[in-house]
Amino acid sequence: MLTRLAPTPSGLLHMGNACNFLVTWAYSRARGGQVLLRIDDADPNMVHPEGIADIHDTLSWLMIDIDGQLPSQQSRYGRYWSAIEELTAEAHIYACDCTRSQIRAASPGGHYPGTCRDRGLAVEAPEVSLRCRVDDGFGDPVVWGKNRVPAYHVASLCDDVDAGVTHVIRGDDLTAASAVQLQIARRAPSLASFCPMSIIHHPLLLGQNGQKLSKSVHSTTLRSLRAAGLSRSAVVEAAMALADPQTGQYLAERISTRT
Ligand SMILES: [Zn+2]
Structure with a gap:
């Protein structure tokens, strides 16, 4: 253990x-x-x-x-980005430019409502976060932040798995x-x-x-x-x-x- x-x-x-x-x-x-x-x-x-x-x-x-x-x-951004690339290869990743207040207005319950799923925003664009498409009901999580740092979910997952x-x-x-x-x-x-x-x-x-x-x-x-x-x-x-x-x-x- x-x-x-x-x-x-x-x-x-x-x-x-x-x-x-x-x-x-x-x-x-x-x-x-x-x-x-x-x-x-x-x-x-x-x-x-x-x-x-x-x-x-x-x-x-x-x-x-x-x-x-x-x-x-x-020191592990390269590893975290490789996980994003795996997800991208299977078309699970998309860019999102929603602000927190826009998300709150669209979804009072707090789950991201999938606004940008099919907008086709460029993932390299400035001021976008990257989200992972997951099953309905979970709210597609941010996996790479607007500030260009890996999100908690991805860093924590990679570290737990690799350790x-x-x-x-x-x-x-x-x-x-x-x-x-x-x-x-x-x-x-x-x-x-x-x-x-x-x-x-x-x-x-x-x-x-x-x-x-x-x-x-x-x-x-x-x-x-x-x-x-x-x-x-x-x-x-x-x-x-x-x-x-x-x-x-x-x-x-x-x-x-x-x-
Ligand atoms: Zn969005």
Whole structure:
């Protein structure tokens, strides 16, 4: 079993990120598996100046040991583009120049309504994103952004496949993303091994208002909570509430006794 932690360094981590680290790590360790770290830095414009240091500091504070770290996604654009070329060869890729507000207006539910599917826009044109044609009901995802950087779905898929990840463990806010990734993977031969992968979604830790936590709210960063006295065991207890029994048991034995 091989899984990975895949934080985005777009801001300082919050309690929910820490819980995901603990659940993912303990899920694999409890079953004799390995854990890699991958920092999702594909878009250099989204890298917070302190984001990467904050990830390493948090892992060390949580006493999470890893078996290796994958290379920066910024060194892998060639690989991601080769996946786009595979999809293009089978006519799954098209260019889209819709703005977010146009998409919202056309599809209040949020799914991309396929506006540009048959417009034949040039994929080399400036200010277009590339979308992958998938089954109806998923909303054709962006696979290459207007800012000319690979989209999350493609970078994450290529990295998981190439690293030989067997188990993806993520919050249930990514359930729809997992379904979209399976759609893309089915269409690119080099990504096909993603399809039999085990994808496990755990419940999210919610804020006091019942909302998903956000990296953009300073008061909820792990760094500020730690400065205010948050203990490691309190984070572990929060993570245990989101874990299956075997994973929770491992967390209880491995960490709580050491804090
Ligand atoms: Zn469009």
